[in-house]
């Protein structure tokens with residue numbers, strides 16, 4: 001079988017990194033440290049253990065198509081409290097879809113949002129550059145044209161929707177926004193979210209706001225797509241937000257997230273998932289409910305990330321443009337040539353990081369906005385982090 005679209009997709013960043021480092025050995029006698037992947041390594045809360053094993057009979061039942069009432073209620077309560085939403089805004093029965101992690105839901109968003117044509121031409125999917133890889137794969141599989149919006153220092157590392165040509169907006173079927181953003185940690189403020197929602201409604205496209213890092217922030221909790229919906233008209237039209245327990249609760253293996261927003265779009269997503277999605281097992285739903293109802297473990301984890309940023313910034317002392325991002329858990333370091341630095345770090349320091357160019361595409365001006373950067377995931381414990389950042393600092397400064 002031959003699928004041209006899949007053949008045309010660039011290899012996934014981690015495959016490209018494996019290829020880059022195929023013939024490079026880390027130094028002997030030094031324990032390698034893996035910081036290339038955003039896989040949280042803080043301990044997940046112990047209380048999920050009982051939810052997973054107490055009702056073994058539940059493993060023998062097909063799960064309900066869209067979560068238990070308890071889980072949808074916990075999610076609606078969490079959204080209401082986290083974003084200060086009016087109580088009537090989120091109806092757990094109509095505005096929430098449970099998903100097996102947000103990766104697949106972000107992918108499915110393109111399948112449901114992109115029609116065959118828009119304004120009589122090929123539909124467009126807008127996304128920031130750099131971006132989370134799934135957006136590109138989703139847009140390509142939905143046979144849309146990808147339009148990359150620069151998200152570099154000039155625009156505060158977030159895309160500027162207001163700069164998009166209206167003719168492109170007319171053809172836009174879907175726009176991805178990511179806040180706090182992977183890899184730069186930048187945050188879309190309320191005004192930016194409101195203006196993106198305004199454009200989505202004016203030009204009738206779906207705004208997909210990827211908020212999987214929403215709970216990992218430095219100062220104030222970042223606003224979300226739903227806060228902007230609340231401040232505009234308390235309706236969710238054209239907007240979907242994506243939330244995950246992976247980063248919030250350190251359970252990337254649980255594969256538990258949700259999508260909330262526009263009731264019509266949620267209905268379509270649920271329909272699509274009935275045909276092509278896997279439901280979460282009931283014990284996982286029960287564990288998820290317990291996690292959305294608990295904030296103590298989230299605060300604990302957030303404090304640990306803050307401590308690690310303090311430490312990393314102290315060691316780096318302003319080198320490589322190191323700054324404290326608004327959110328997420330990555331250092332986005334300007335090292336002039338990210339691929340060369342990643343190779344050097346693996347070979348000389350046994351630290352594995354991701355070249356920024358693998359998280360971005362070359363734009364129409366011929367520039368890959370990630371080329372100068374490396375992404376360093378601060379996912380380990382404090383001592384491992386200290387060791388790794390010292391190694392990075394020593395190696396790249398010489």
Ligand SMILES: Cc1ncc(COP(=O)(O)O)c(C=O)c1O
Nearest residue numbers: 101102103132182212244246257
């Ligand atoms: C920006 C972004 N969105 C979504 C995801 C998907 O997370 P999950 O599928 O675990 O919910 C990730 C994971 O790394 C991510 O970095």
